[in-house]
Amino acid sequence: MAVRKPPVTTREYWAPGHAACAGCGCATALRLATKAFSEAMEEKYGDPDAFAIAQATGCMEVVSAVFPYTAWKAPWVHVAFENAAAVASGVEAAWKKLGRKGKILAIGGDGGTADIGMQALSGMLERWHNVVYLMYDNEAYMNTGIQRSSSTPYGAWTTTSPPGKYSIGEDKPKKWVALIAAAHQIPYVATASIGNPFDFVRKMKKAAKVDGPAFVQVHCTCPTGWKSPLEKGVEIARLAIETGVWPLFEIENGDFHNIKIQSPGGGAKVKREGGRVVAIEFKKPIEEYLKLQGRFKHLFKQPEAIDQLREQIKAMWKVLGVEVTLPKPEE
Amino acid sequence: MPIRTVMKANEAAAWAAKLAKPKVIAAFPITPSTLVPEKISEFVANGELDAEFIKVESEHSAISACVGASAAGVRTFTATASQGLALMHEILFIAAGMRLPIVIAVGNRALSAPINIWNDWQDTISERDTGWLQFYAENNQEALDLILIAYKVAEDERVLLPAMVGFDAFILTHTVEPVEIPDQELVDEFLGEYEPKHAYLDPKRPITQGTLAFPAHYMEARYKVWEANENARKVIDEVFAEFEKKFGRKYQKIEEYRTDDAEIIFVTMGSLAGTVKEYVDHLREKGIKVGAAKMTVYRPFPIEEVRELAKKAKVLALLEKNVTFSVGGALFQDFSRTLVNEKEKPVIVDFILGLGGRDVTFKDLDEALAIAQKALNGEEFDEVNWIGLRKEIL
Numbered sequence: 260m261a262v263r264k265p266p267v268t269t270r271e272y273w274a275p276g277h278a279a280c281a282g283c284g285c286a287t288a289l290r291l292a293t294k295a296f297s298e299a300m301e302e303k304y305g306d307p308d309a310f311a312i313a314q315a316t317g318c319m320e321v322v323s324a325v326f327p328y329t330a331w332k333a334p335w336v337h338v339a340f341e342n343a344a345a346v347a348s349g350v351e352a353a354w355k356k357l358g359r360k361g362k363i364l365a366i367g368g369d370g371g372t373a374d375i376g377m378q379a380l381s382g383m384l385e386r387w388h389n390v391v392y393l394m395y396d397n398e399a400y401m402n403t404g405i406q407r408s409s410s411t412p413y414g415a416w417t418t419t420s421p422p423g424k425y426s427i428g429e430d431k432p433k434k435w436v437a438l439i440a441a442a443h444q445i446p447y448v449a450t451a452s453i454g455n456p457f458d459f460v461r462k463m464k465k466a467a468k469v470d471g472p473a474f475v476q477v478h479c480t481c482p483t484g485w486k487s488p489l490e491k492g493v494e495i496a497r498l499a500i501e502t503g504v505w506p507l508f509e510i511e512n513g514d515f516h517n518i519k520i521q522s523p524g525g526g527a528k529v530k531r532e533g534g535r536v537v538a539i540e541f542k543k544p545i546e547e548y549l550k551l552q553g554r555f556k557h558l559f560k561q562p563e564a565i566d567q568l569r570e571q572i573k574a575m576w577k578v579l580g581v582e583v584t585l586p587k588p589e590e
Numbered sequence: 591m592p593i594r595t596v597m598k599a600n601e602a603a604a605w606a607a608k609l610a611k612p613k614v615i616a617a618f619p620i621t622p623s624t625l626v627p628e629k630i631s632e633f634v635a636n637g638e639l640d641a642e643f644i645k646v647e648s649e650h651s652a653i654s655a656c657v658g659a660s661a662a663g664v665r666t667f668t669a670t671a672s673q674g675l676a677l678m679h680e681i682l683f684i685a686a687g688m689r690l691p692i693v694i695a696v697g698n699r700a701l702s703a704p705i706n707i708w709n710d711w712q713d714t715i716s717e718r719d720t721g722w723l724q725f726y727a728e729n730n731q732e733a734l735d736l737i738l739i740a741y742k743v744a745e746d747e748r749v750l751l752p753a754m755v756g757f758d759a760f761i762l763t764h765t766v767e768p769v770e771i772p773d774q775e776l777v778d779e780f781l782g783e784y785e786p787k788h789a790y791l792d793p794k795r796p797i798t799q800g801t802l803a804f805p806a807h808y809m810e811a812r813y814k815v816w817e818a819n820e821n822a823r824k825v826i827d828e829v830f831a832e833f834e835k836k837f838g839r840k841y842q843k844i845e846e847y848r849t850d851d852a853e854i855i856f857v858t859m860g861s862l863a864g865t866v867k868e869y870v871d872h873l874r875e876k877g878i879k880v881g882a883a884k885m886t887v888y889r890p891f892p893i894e895e896v897r898e899l900a901k902k903a904k905v906l907a908l909l910e911k912n913v914t915f916s917v918g919g920a921l922f923q924d925f926s927r928t929l930v931n932e933k934e935k936p937v938i939v940d941f942i943l944g945l946g947g948r949d950v951t952f953k954d955l956d957e958a959l960a961i962a963q964k965a966l967n968g969e970e971f972d973e974v975n976w977i978g979l980r981k982e983i984l
Contacts, residue, residue, distance in 0.1 A: 310793065311793065326802060332796055349616060349658025350662045352613075352614045359792075378651075
């Protein structure tokens with residue numbers, strides 16, 4: 260009987276026994292990311308282990324390296340919250356001098372990347388270090404107890420953006436770090452999601468194989484911070500793609516005229532011109548994504564806030580060069 | 591053959607780095623230490639130093655990159671001063687806690703506000719609790735030598751702590767003095783290759799560095815930094831002795847000058863030690879029994895040496911270019927702690943002077959001497975004295 264090759268290596272670098280919450284989408288993301296990295300290293304250098312990880316302080320750091328245990332089967336270093344990119348720069352420089360073949364993976368959450376680590380990230384990308392920076396985006400400071408970050412979406416409840424008489428929840432649109440990264444004209448930038456694991460693995464492999472810096476922003480669910488059912492993480496992440504909330508795209512060499520937009524699925528109609536996506540007519544309303552999460556519960560009492568979010572999502576797609584139609588749910 | 595030439599302390603620090611052969615240097619320009627990375631980038635550009643020079647976007651990233659490189663197992667170097675060192679503050683603790691023997695050359699400079707680029711020691715003194723070893727150079731030769739010594743001590747397996755070497759802004763950083771550049775071969779023999787057994791990021795031997803420690807383990811990790819500082823006392827003496835044997839220049843944690851029959855000993859650090867030695871000569875000519883002592887090593891604090899010094903005088907007059915608010919200077923605290931339980935001890939008088947690059951003149955030292963003499967004669971005196979204040983603008 261023929262045995263089908265597994266879609267991604269069975270090697271593990273993020274070992275069982277870490278202390279992440281049940282249903283943690285980011286744990287899934289790191290496991291897949293390191294597997295993809297390993298495959299890329301095997302293909303590029305003939306050595307599946309040829310990488311090291313520099314990680315920012317954050318939930319995925321504290322759950323994986325509680326002395327005297329570790330969840331990491333790869334060389335791994337954590338220093339502080341805001342400097343994973345700078346630490347990775349140092350590791351990469353040291354490896355260069357040691358003549359060690361391989362690539363450095365820097366990992367940070369949205370707080371450690373979009374906010375406090377933005378300067379170090381920009382420096383690392385601009386200096387062209389041979390590092391892949393993976394931003395796991397669970398859209399708030401989950402490690403410290405669900406405070407808003409600049410990557411928190413409009414309308415979301417967090418402990419520092421609580422809805423109230425004078426508040427709708429988070430009142431600013433989400434910051435798109437992938438576009439900022441792409442502005443450095445680096446070889447490879449992508450957004451990904453645990454809702455499309457094969458695509459995520461493909462992108463991580465691609466990122467790991469380029470020469471020079473790469474940036475991948477992966478959307479991953481947080482049942483604790485999103486107040487969502489433990490078992491629905493992948494489903495929720497997929498709904499973010501299918502409703503237009505989370506765009507999947509790739510930008511190579513900072514070429515904003517040639518952003519590769521991916522079809523979202525979920526029955527969406529994609530219009531192309533010369534192979535390029537110019538419009539998407541989504542079929543699933545964003546409400547389908549929102550309603551599974553307690554963090555957006557209050558929005559359903561103020562539908563105009565959801566309309567506001569719809570407008571922001573349209574504006575974000577416009578930056579990507581795509582006109583989108585976002586339906587309202589049927590009455 | 592060693593080369594005898596003239597150079598600024600910044601160049602001497604760059605030369606020390608070149609001789610130590612770090613594999614990674616990460617630096618961000620800041621006055622007055624800018625010339626250090628400039629000179630190193632020249633060495634790298636000319637192929638005289640085979641290293642990666644990371645032109646980082648901030649001092650925070652400079653030290654972070656050094657931590658990354660050191661965690662990967664290579665010798666690293668950076669230079670900074672003042673606000674730059676302050677920006678590194680958070681990571682300085684981490685470098686010590688992770689036991690990474692990084693060396694920083696610091697052009698000692700005042701901290702804002704008001705912004706001031708000139709010399710005092712507040713920048714490094716403010717980092718005294720980070721766990722880093724601290725050395726202070728009196729002149730440009732010492733700036734070079736102490737950086738080599740700092741590597742040797744920092745990388746010793748009994749120590750494994752980062753180290754900073756301070757040399758005064760402009761008084762040394764920008765002043766040309768005779769300096770002997772030691773033979774590369776001798777330096778290679780002295781330092782050897784850095785091959786850490788505790789810090790490496792090698793896929794063939796994966797380890798986890800920089801973990802989270804619960805209350806069950808954190809305190810022990812801090813104690814190990816304490817213990818390493820304690821161990822450094824002995825290691826520093828050994829390294830000083832080896833350095834003297836190899837290079838012919840003698841270093842001591844506390845260097846004494848005309849202390850044998852002194853009633854008052856002026857204690858200071860850095861370039862001020864040179865001024866004070868001159869001043870002691872000047873007073874001795876007048877028959878006044880004074881001596882000088884220079885703190886070459888500030889962390890670990892040389893407790894035994896301070897106790898020995900204290901036996902020699904009736905008054906210790908501390909001359910400090912730093913302030914610990916409401917207490918005095920940092921040395922005043924350290925000396926008090928060191929002598930508090932001694933049966934016989936001298937009176938300690940603290941002098942804060944020369945902040946923000948204010949010149950310290952013989953006139954200022956006369957002012958300090960007068961107060962120290964009051965203490966000597968059993969008259970009333972102030973424990974903490976600001977010397978050379980311009981009262982008309984207060």
